[in-house]
Amino acid sequence: MDHFTYRHGQLHAEDVAIADIAGAVGTPVYIYSRATLERHYQVFSRAFTGLDPLICYAVKANANIAVIHTLASLGAGADVVSGGELRSALAAGVPGDRIVFSGIGKTEDEMAMALQAGVCQVNVESVPELEALSDVASRLGRVASTAIRVNPDVDANTHAKITTGRRENKFGIEWTAAHAVCAAAAALPGIELCGIACHIGSQLTGLEPFRQAFLRLRDLVLMLRADGHHIRTLDLGGGLGIPYGDEVEPVPHPDAYAGIVRETVGRLGCRLILEPGRLLVGNAGVLVTRVLYVKEGATRTFVIVDAAMNDLIRPALYGAFHAIVPATEPAGDAEPRLVDVVGPICESGDTFARDRPLPPVGAGDLLVFRTAGAYAAVMASTYNARPLVAETMVNGARFAVVRDRGTIDDLLVRQHVPTWT
Ligand code: LLP
Numbered sequence: 001m002d003h004f005t006y007r008h009g010q011l012h013a014e015d016v017a018i019a020d021i022a023g024a025v026g027t028p029v030y031i032y033s034r035a036t037l038e039r040h041y042q043v044f045s046r047a048f049t050g051l052d053p054l055i056c057y058a059v060k061a062n063a064n065i066a067v068i069h070t071l072a073s074l075g076a077g078a079d080v081v082s083g084g085e086l087r088s089a090l091a092a093g094v095p096g097d098r099i100v101f102s103g104i105g106k107t108e109d110e111m112a113m114a115l116q117a118g119v120c121q122v123n124v125e126s127v128p129e130l131e132a133l134s135d136v137a138s139r140l141g142r143v144a145s146t147a148i149r150v151n152p153d154v155d156a157n158t159h160a161k162i163t164t165g166r167r168e169n170k171f172g173i174e175w176t177a178a179h180a181v182c183a184a185a186a187a188l189p190g191i192e193l194c195g196i197a198c199h200i201g202s203q204l205t206g207l208e209p210f211r212q213a214f215l216r217l218r219d220l221v222l223m224l225r226a227d228g229h230h231i232r233t234l235d236l237g238g239g240l241g242i243p244y245g246d247e248v249e250p251v252p253h254p255d256a257y258a259g260i261v262r263e264t265v266g267r268l269g270c271r272l273i274l275e276p277g278r279l280l281v282g283n284a285g286v287l288v289t290r291v292l293y294v295k296e297g298a299t300r301t302f303v304i305v306d307a308a309m310n311d312l313i314r315p316a317l318y319g320a321f322h323a324i325v326p327a328t329e330p331a332g333d334a335e336p337r338l339v340d341v342v343g344p345i346c347e348s349g350d351t352f353a354r355d356r357p358l359p360p361v362g363a364g365d366l367l368v369f370r371t372a373g374a375y376a377a378v379m380a381s382t383y384n385a386r387p388l389v390a391e392t393m394v395n396g397a398r399f400a401v402v403r404d405r406g407t408i409d410d411l412l413v414r415q416h417v418p419t420w421t
Contacts, residue, residue, distance in 0.1 A: 004036075032066070034393055054272070060375075066393050086099065130185055131188065154212045210236075303342070314379070
């Protein structure tokens with residue numbers, strides 16, 4: 001459930017008409033709903049009542065500090081994968097000891113930042129990375145609490161670009177080798193082996209892959225304990241899918257996911273760490289765009305909008321579906337037409353939807369891409385020299401700009417023509 005609903009014929013974010021935000025801030029613009037963030041966090045955390053997990057919001061899904069701050073104020077920690085995400089989480093008020101540092105290619109500078117910030121755990125994905133972390137920690141006179149991310153070789157049945165738990169994926173240490181790697185880790189002076197981690201992919205719409213992966217983790221924890229390792233944390237990653245509106249089967253509820261967690265790893269006595277991203281923020285955001293032109297092509301009708309693939313790349317990159325609705329509620333008898341919704345960028349990939357049934361729209365109308373809170377603004381770029389899109393957040397009847405729209409000056413100020421040209 002989210003807080004984007006029609007009231008008196010106008011789509012509202014909580015108590016604010018979307019058209020009012022578009023009028024004040026311009027388009028394209030992202031709008032996040034604080035109440036929806038809160039609801040999603042509560043539903044997720046309540047599902048785990050009794051297990052007392054550390055819920056580390058995966059900042060990569062939406063790194064806006066207002067979003068991170070909202071979740072942190074509800075009790076979330078953070079899962080970060082770069083120095084930038086670490087700084088964002090700290091700036092948003094997440095205490096260092098509630099931050100997990102993940103990622104396959106951390107630099108030594110990032111490792112040092114993480115250790116200095118006192119993160120609760122660094123998740124390591126290779127032997128060379130383990131050695132580098134040990135060196136950095138020793139140089140700083142510290143010992144790094146370290147989890148080994150294993151690759152359980154499980155098919156997550158999701159989009160190929162976001163599956164991470166197969167042997168052929170670049171992530172984690174093959175689970176059959178984890179035993180030897182943990183022995184090596186325990187021997188390194190800068191490492192304290194504290195746990196095991198895994199993340200098998202994103203937008204999973206079935207629970208079976210989770211069950212298989214978590215069972216492998218359970219076996220591994222038991223084996224490592226038998227070897228004398230003190231395994232006290234188990235990081236299960238993120239990945240639970242959300243409805244975008246094009247699913248054939250309903251996506252599992254967090255309660256069902258929590259049931260799998262309880263059943264598989266709930267009795268190991270480990271502190272569980274969960275890293276949900278999309279589930280917390282996906283349906284809490286929309287992208288609002290204005291129709292520039294409706295063009296009758298030779299064979300199709302193009303609705304050309306002022307948002308483009310640089311603002312929301314998921315349709316172009318993954319063929320992802322985002323529901324598109326008009327900001328003004330269509331009349332009940334409005335006959336939908338099949339149209340292509342496209343942006344202004346100079347490539348055909350800049351297409352948000354093909355053959356999408358939409359009520360009649362004209363220049364100046366506002367359209368709303370739903371489920372655009374996750375992996376949307378964070379993946380924006382300045383392609384075609386388009387400034388970064390603005391972001392706003394609504395709380396009841398109020399709204400605020402939480403990221404200013406970029407300017408063309410922002411683009412130019414960091415570029416230089418060498419004198420020798
Ligand atoms: N933990 C780790 C280690 C991850 O790599 C990810 C996501 C998460 C947690 C959070 O997963 P979530 O709960 O959000 O599924 N850009 C793609 C998604 C990439 C996901 C990358 N890793 C998209 O737009 O679908």
